[in-house]
Amino acid sequence: MANKSDDILEEYSSKEYEFGFVTDIEMEIAPKGLSEETIHYISAKKQEPQWLLDWRLKGYHSFLKAEDPHWQNFELPKVDFQGISYYAAPKSRAKYKSIDEVDPELIATFEKLGIPLSEQKVLAGVAVDAVFDSVSVATTFKETLKEHGIIFCSVSEAVQEHPELVQKYLGSVVPHSDNIYASLNSAVFSDGSFVYIPKGVRCPMELSTYFRINTENTGQFERTLIIADEGSYVSYLEGCTAPKRDENQLHAAVVELIALENAEIKYSTVQNWYPGDKEGNGGIYNFVTKRGVCRGANAKISWTQVETGSAITWKYPSVILQGDHSTGEFYSVAVTKGKQIADTGTKMFHIGKNTKSRIISKGISAGEGQNSYRGLVQVGSKAENARNFTQCDSLLIGNRCGAHTFPYIESKNNTATIEHEATTSKIGEDQIFYLNQRGIDTEKAVALIVNGYAKEVLNQLPMEFAVEAQKLLSISLEGSVG
Amino acid sequence: MITTTSLYDQLISFYNNTAGSGQQWLSDLRSRAFEAFSTQGFPTTKNEEWRFTNIAAFLKEDYSLQPGAATLQDIKKSNGIPSFDAHEIVLKNGMLNEDVNIRGITVTPFRAALKDDRLKSYLSKYISLEKNAFAALNTALFQNGVVIETAKNIIADKPLHLIHVYNAEDPVFVNPRILVIANKGSKTEVVESIYVKGKSPLFINNVTEAYIAENARLDQYYLQTTAPNVRLVNFTQCVQSSDSLYNNYTYTLPGADFVRNTLHLDLNGTNTESHLYGLYLTGANQLVDNHTSVHHLFPNCMSNELYKGVLMDNSRAVFNGKIYVHQDAQKTNAFQQNNNMLLSNKAVIDSKPQLEIFADDVKCSHGSTVGSFNNEALFYLKARGIGEIAARNLLVNAFAFDVTNKIQIPAVREYVEKLITKKMSEAYDYQ
Numbered sequence: 036m037a038n039k040s041d042d043i044l045e046e047y048s049s050k051e052y053e054f055g056f057v058t059d060i061e062m063e064i065a066p067k068g069l070s071e072e073t074i075h076y077i078s079a080k081k082q083e084p085q086w087l088l089d090w091r092l093k094g095y096h097s098f099l100k101a102e103d104p105h106w107q108n109f110e111l112p113k114v115d116f117q118g119i120s121y122y123a124a125p126k127s128r129a130k131y132k133s134i135d136e137v138d139p140e141l142i143a144t145f146e147k148l149g150i151p152l153s154e155q156k157v158l159a160g161v162a163v164d165a166v167f168d169s170v171s172v173a174t175t176f177k178e179t180l181k182e183h184g185i186i187f188c189s190v191s192e193a194v195q196e197h198p199e200l201v202q203k204y205l206g207s208v209v210p211h212s213d214n215i216y217a218s219l220n221s222a223v224f225s226d227g228s229f230v231y232i233p234k235g236v237r238c239p240m241e242l243s244t245y246f247r248i249n250t251e252n253t254g255q256f257e258r259t260l261i262i263a264d265e266g267s268y269v270s271y272l273e274g275c276t277a278p279k280r281d282e283n284q285l286h287a288a289v290v291e292l293i294a295l296e297n298a299e300i301k302y303s304t305v306q307n308w309y310p311g312d313k314e315g316n317g318g319i320y321n322f323v324t325k326r327g328v329c330r331g332a333n334a335k336i337s338w339t340q341v342e343t344g345s346a347i348t349w350k351y352p353s354v355i356l357q358g359d360h361s362t363g364e365f366y367s368v369a370v371t372k373g374k375q376i377a378d379t380g381t382k383m384f385h386i387g388k389n390t391k392s393r394i395i396s397k398g399i400s401a402g403e404g405q406n407s408y409r410g411l412v413q414v415g416s417k418a419e420n421a422r423n424f425t426q427c428d429s430l431l432i433g434n435r436c437g438a439h440t441f442p443y444i445e446s447k448n449n450t451a452t453i454e455h456e457a458t459t460s461k462i463g464e465d466q467i468f469y470l471n472q473r474g475i476d477t478e479k480a481v482a483l484i485v486n487g488y489a490k491e492v493l494n495q496l497p498m499e500f501a502v503e504a505q506k507l508l509s510i511s512l513e514g515s516v517g
Numbered sequence: 518m519i520t521t522t523s524l525y526d527q528l529i530s531f532y533n534n535t536a537g538s539g540q541q542w543l544s545d546l547r548s549r550a551f552e553a554f555s556t557q558g559f560p561t562t563k564n565e566e567w568r569f570t571n572i573a574a575f576l577k578e579d580y581s582l583q584p585g586a587a588t589l590q591d592i593k594k595s596n597g598i599p600s601f602d603a604h605e606i607v608l609k610n611g612m613l614n615e616d617v618n619i620r621g622i623t624v625t626p627f628r629a630a631l632k633d634d635r636l637k638s639y640l641s642k643y644i645s646l647e648k649n650a651f652a653a654l655n656t657a658l659f660q661n662g663v664v665i666e667t668a669k670n671i672i673a674d675k676p677l678h679l680i681h682v683y684n685a686e687d688p689v690f691v692n693p694r695i696l697v698i699a700n701k702g703s704k705t706e707v708v709e710s711i712y713v714k715g716k717s718p719l720f721i722n723n724v725t726e727a728y729i730a731e732n733a734r735l736d737q738y739y740l741q742t743t744a745p746n747v748r749l750v751n752f753t754q755c756v757q758s759s760d761s762l763y764n765n766y767t768y769t770l771p772g773a774d775f776v777r778n779t780l781h782l783d784l785n786g787t788n789t790e791s792h793l794y795g796l797y798l799t800g801a802n803q804l805v806d807n808h809t810s811v812h813h814l815f816p817n818c819m820s821n822e823l824y825k826g827v828l829m830d831n832s833r834a835v836f837n838g839k840i841y842v843h844q845d846a847q848k849t850n851a852f853q854q855n856n857n858m859l860l861s862n863k864a865v866i867d868s869k870p871q872l873e874i875f876a877d878d879v880k881c882s883h884g885s886t887v888g889s890f891n892n893e894a895l896f897y898l899k900a901r902g903i904g905e906i907a908a909r910n911l912l913v914n915a916f917a918f919d920v921t922n923k924i925q926i927p928a929v930r931e932y933v934e935k936l937i938t939k940k941m942s943e944a945y946d947y948q
Contacts, residue, residue, distance in 0.1 A: 106565065108873070319587040414887075416862070431877035434844070445569075446887045449859035453887040455870070461877045 043261035065122035071095065074222055077122050081191050081225075086202060094211035094221025101215035108407060108439060109347065110378045114285055114320065121223040121256070131226040176240065186231040187242055190258055193229035200231055204262055208291040208326045208355070216287040217324040220256045224289070232267035232298070241497050243272040259290040263298035265331065268300040272500050283311075283346060288323045296331025296358065301339070303496050303506050308344035313402075315374030318346025325352035329361035332387070337364035339495040342377055351409065353382035354416075356390035363392040366492040370508065371404025371436070380410035380441075385421035385451070396427040397489050400436035407439040414451040420450040429459040430488060432481075524690070529555070531582045532657055532831060538591055542637045546803040550656035551648040560650050569835045569867040570806045575748045575775050577716040582658075582692035598740075601928035603678035603708065610683055611693030611721075612661040613824070622705070627694050636664075639696060639728060643783055644754045650823035652752045652779075655692045655724040662694035667703040667733075676706035676736075676926055681811030685715035695725040699733040699761075708738040708929060713747055720748045727755040727763075731786070734762040738929060739769075742936060745801065747773035759786030759815075764922060765793045767807065768933055771800035771829075771940045784846075787815045795824035796920040796933075798913075798940055799832035799864070811841035813846040813876075822853040825920050827913055828864035835867045840873040840881060849876065853883040858916055860889065860909075910941050 053213050065076055074095055078088040103111060106421060124428040182224075193201050211221035228244045246257060248262075263269055286308065292300050294455035302325075311318025327336040338352040354363030365381035398406035429438030440457045462484050468478035490506060493501050530552050559576060560567040604619050617624040630636060646653040667673060681693065699705050713719060729735045742751060757763050769776050782791055797805045811820045826834050840851045847864035857866045870883040890912055898908035917937055 058890060073911065152934075429872075429874070431874070431879070434847070434877045437873070437875045439871075439873040440883070441871050442869065442885065444885055444887060445866070446857075447861065447865050449862045449864060449889045451859075452889075453885075455883075455885040457870070457872060459872060459874050459879060459881040459882050461879070 041264070055364045060167050064120050067120045068117045069095075069119070069121060069223065073121050077223060080122065081194070083471050084104070084198060087194060090206065090211065093224050094218050097212035098215060098218035098222055101212075103215060108441075109378065111406060112283065112320070112347075116219070122225055129393065150292055155264075163453065167218040167248050170336060179239070183236050183239065184233040185236060185238055186229065188229055190224070190227045190229045190260060193260075196234040197229075197231070199256065200262065201260070202230070203449060204293055205258075205268065206291075206292065208293060208328050209289050209324050210299065213324060216322045217289050220258060220287050220289045220324070221494040224256045224258040227259045228261075229259075230261040230269060230271060232263045234264045234267045236264075237267065238269040240272050241272055243274070245273075245274050248388070255284075255286045255288070257288045258414060259288070261291070261300055261302070262293045263295065265295045266297040268299045270497055272302070272303045272305070272497060274305045274307070274500075274503075282513055283317060284319050284513075286321050286323065288325075290323070290325040290352075292327030294327065294329050294331070294334035294336050294338055294361075294406060297333045298331070299335040299337075300327065301337045301497075302327070302352070303500055304338075304340040304342075305496075305500055305507065306342045306344055307350065307507060310344045310375050311346040313373045315346065318375075319344065321345035321348045323352065325350060326355070327353070327363075328355040329358045329363065329387075329390075331358040331361075334358050335362040336365075339366040339492065340368070340379075341492070341496070341507065342367065342369040342379060343507050345377075346376040348375075348379055351380050351382055352423070354382070354392065355384045355386065356392065356421075357386050359387040360389045361387055362390070364495075365392075365394045365396070366495045367396045367505075368399070368402070368489045368492045368508070369397070369406055370399045371406045372402040374402075375404045376404070377405070378407040378409060380408045380427075382411040383423060384413045384419040385411070385412075385423070388419045389421070390418055391422045392424075394423070394425040394427070395491055396425075397487060397492055398427070398429040398438055399432065399489075400429065400438050401432040403435045405437045405439070408457070409443065411452055412445070412455070413444040414446040414448050414453065416447040418448050419450050421448060421453075423451075423453045423455075425453075425455040427457045428488070429457070430485070431459065431461045524576055524578075525558075527580070527582055528654065528658070535658065535660065539631055541790045542634070542805045543631060543640075546641060550641065550646050550653045554650055554653040554657055557647075558652070566648075566719065566808060566837075569833075570777060570804065572775070572777075575718075575720065578688045578720070579689045580718070582690050582721055597680075597708070598678070598708075598928055598932045599709075599928070601676075601678065601932070603676045605678045605680060605932070606663060607680045607682060607693070608663060608693060610689070611681065611691045611723075613663045619677070620674070621668050621782065622673060622677070622701075623664075623666045623668075624677075625664045625666075625810075627664055627696070630664040630696075634759070636696070639698065639727075640727065641752055643756050643781070644724075644752075649752060649779070651722050652724050652754075655694060655722050655752070659692045659694040659724070661746050662696075662748060664696045664698070665707065665852065666698040666701055667705045669700045670702040671700075671704065672704045676708055679707055679709040681709065681711045681721075681740070682717070683711070683713045683715075683719055683721070683747075685713050685717045685719035687715075688718045690720040690722070692724075693723050694721070697725070697727040697735065697737075699727070699729045699735045699751070701730045702732045703730075704734045706736040706738075706926065708740065709896075710740040711743050713744050713751070716744070717748055718746050718748065721750065723749070725753045728757070729757045729761040729763055731758045732760045733758075734764075736764040736924075736925065737766070738924070739767045740929070740933070741768065741773065741776055742770040743772040744774065745774050748775040749773050750777045751779070752884045753778070753780045754783075755781065755787050756783045757789045757791065760788045761786070762789070763791045764925075765791075767793075767795040768920075769795075769797040769799070769805050769807075770804060770936050771792070771798060771943075774802060775804045777806040778808065780807075782809070782811045782820070784811070784813050784815060784818045784820065787817045789815075789818045791818075791820040792923070793822040793824075794818070794920050794923045796917055797826045798829075798917070798937055799826070799834055800829045800940065800943075801832060802830070803832040804834075805832070806835040808835075808837045811840065811851065813842045813851060815841070815845065816847045816849070819844065820848045820852070823920060823923075824855045825917060827856040827857070827867065827916065828857065828866060829860045829861060831863045833860070833865045833867075836885075837869045837871065839871045839873065841883045841885070842872075842876050842881060843880050844875045847878040847879065849879040851879070851881045855883075855885045857885075857887045858913070859887065859890060860913075877942040906942070910938060913941055914938065
């Protein structure tokens with residue numbers, strides 16, 4: 036048994052990353068390095084208004100002042116901020132009027148990734164915004180959305196067409212001085228998605244963005260801004276891949292969600308950046324700041340994430356529960372194998388009365404992977420009757436991996452009820468034995484157990500994504516016997 | 518780094534005056550410890566281990582490092598634990614002056630014990646001085662305290678009652694030191710309590726080291742109920758060898774303005790068992806901070822931790838429990854639970870349970886809850902004619918019961934239970 040599981044583990048950790056190809060497409064790349072000039076360059080390229088340039092420069096100055104964080108329990112690789120190119124775009128970037136005008140090479144890339152850009156091929160009715168390196172290349176279903184008054188476009192487009200909305204909300208949840216990576220993003224963000232759902236509108240389809248890092252020595256710094264006006268609803272999905280490279284690449288995105296009174300935002304991520312090879316060379320550093328705020332009463336924000344890729348994942352999608360009766364949710368499955376590190380979790384700030392939050396985090400560590408849950412539940416003195424439930428479970432596969440939990444619970448209100456529980460264990464031999472007995476081989480049994488273990492989170496994903504996520508999970512865990 | 522000038526300078530000059538005495542190994546250790554302390558300074562809230570605990574205010578006093586003589590018989594009589602049959606060891610201002618004779622157990626003043634080179638293999642052997650400023654300070658400066666050693670295969674006939682009496686007529690900063698060596702197959706119970714005379718600020722920076730050899734058992738009880746002028750920093754380093762059993766009971770009741778308990782437990786052998794029980798009932802403006810860390814280094818060990826807190830008035834409590842399961846520690850069972858009841862809308866709790874696990878064949882869990890009275894339970898009791906205050910007392914006692922009923926010495930249990938009821942009825946603002 037031991038030998039067999041070693042073999043399988045070996046095979047499993049050497050599992051190839053299937054999205055590792057490089058697209059050969061002519062790119063326009065900014066010279067490496069970061070300075071005020073770089074920011075002027077990016078801003079000029081995108082023909083941005085003065086206020087945005089000023090804001091970028093503020094971000095740059097807070098970046099210069101900021102220090103690398105030192106509280107994480109892994110060794111933070113020194114990122115050479117001068118060795119990165121901060122702007123890369125497919126060269127032939129004219130304004131595409133329709134999808135037919137997009138470079139066929141690009142379309143082929145996204146097809147290869149299983150992202151249908153051509154509208155007639157869309158079966159499920161998902162509107163897609165595809166971001167290739169730094170630039171949003173195509174957004175589908177624009178017209179349909181327009182009928183409902185929904186704005187779904189790239190941030191650069193929004194800056195041109197809806198400057199008042201962007202100016203009002205950009206940086207209102209994640210300020211430019213939030214942390215070193217958010218500051219960097221504020222200074223050099225290239226593109227990203229912008230969503231605005233008007234009052235009382237229920238978005239008729241899932242909105243989706245697909246991120247792809249292609250060029251060598253670039254970083255991806257996208258910025259996503261979603262505003263759900265009073266009484267509206269939107270479900271938003273994002274997916275990510277990158278080619279195999281021996282060098283590490285930096286992905287420092289910022290996502291801001293704003294839910295006004297009675298609005299609901301559901302944000303789902305399936306993250307599959309290149310995790311590096313089995314010696315731990317290469318891979319993406321996924322250092323992302325994601326935060327949402329429930330501004331009005333009865334607002335709801337729900338984060339769901341499936342993290343399978345990246346050499347290092349470091350993110351804490353958070354919710355500020357400002358409005359009374361607002362709700363925050365966080366569902367996460369994080370899988371680490373090889374030498375991957377995932378340090379993820381959430382922060383729930385209870386400020387308004389009768390606010391509720393629910394955290395379900397499932398970590399799966401295999402090979403030499405390290406998985407940490409780090410979370411904060413903070414109840415302010417005015418958050419009467421605040422309620423939190425947290426569950427974080429870890430599953431260990433193999434004896435060289437690690438699972439860690441660092442929950443912070445701070446309560447200043449005696450009417451609040453907070454519950455936290457965490458467990459760590461391996462897959463029970465009795466469970467595997469039970470399934471073996473019923474004719475299910477060990478490999479399938481493990482997949483079954485893991486899927487059952489992650490079900491609570493996967494159930495939160497929209498249909499189309501749930502299928503992808505389940506597939507991803509079973510590929511990731513193929514043959515991993517406890 | 519806090520460098521409260523008067524205290525910091527005093528500590529340095531005190532060190533310079535006392536260092537260099539005694540054996541070479543000891544002065545080497547002391548200088549290493551002092552070096553560690555002076556690089557760290559007193560911890561600030563920037564230090565993760567002290568994130569929620571700001572001690573600046575407690576260090577401001579004009580402390581003297583040389584306490585006067587203590588004459589304290591009267592305190593002992595009125596505050597002792599009723600009908601508790603134990604061997605009494607009285608430390609006056611952290612000092613023990615002569616041996617205490619107990620069959621099978623040697624109780625030696627630390628000052629005398631230091632002449633023995635054997636102590637070299639125990640003293641600060643496992644304490645990470647570079648990370649624990651207060652323990653480093655104590656190691657550098659301590660002058661006295663007590664060494665308790667239970668001989669091989671001795672089952673102590675009665676518990677030891679370590680009574681710390683302090684004279685706080687003037688502001689004093691003391692560094693008492695305790696070393697407990699439980700040799701193979703022995704069983705020892707040590708109950709510690711603190712009595713203070715005088716109303717001036719008293720800063721107690723206590724370090725206890727406990728070594729539990731194969732098949733031995735040690736039970737340690739900390740009963741921390743003192744006066745508001747006390748600031749207590751209590752550092753415990755415990756090392757368990759194979760097949761040993763360790764129980765720690767830490768009960769903090771209203772009294773001292775500031776209590777910080779740091780408990781490090783190294784499971785340095787296989788098949789060990791450890792239980793850590795804690796209760797903090799806090800009132801007035803108290804700040805009570807409990808930090809524990811359990812290191813599972815070898816396979817087949819079991820640790821269980823249960824800390825419960827009841828917070829009243831303006832009090833504030835911090836709980837941080839860490840469990841580390843190292844790579845070789847397969848078949849580990851480690852459990853940890855922290856439950857808190859906030860009885861006042863001004864009380865604040867910061868709870869941080871933490872697991873770090875590097876082995877796969879383990880069963881580990883932790884849980885943490887924060888809440889208040891169960892209104893339904895309260896209604897149930899009131900509907901049966903039990904008054905509001907009595908009903909609340911009953912519920913708090915029931916909540917604390919999980920921890921108090923673990924006390925194995927009946928007299929001590931009764932004493933703690935009575936204290937809880939008394940402190941609860943004294944408190945007024947816990948609606």
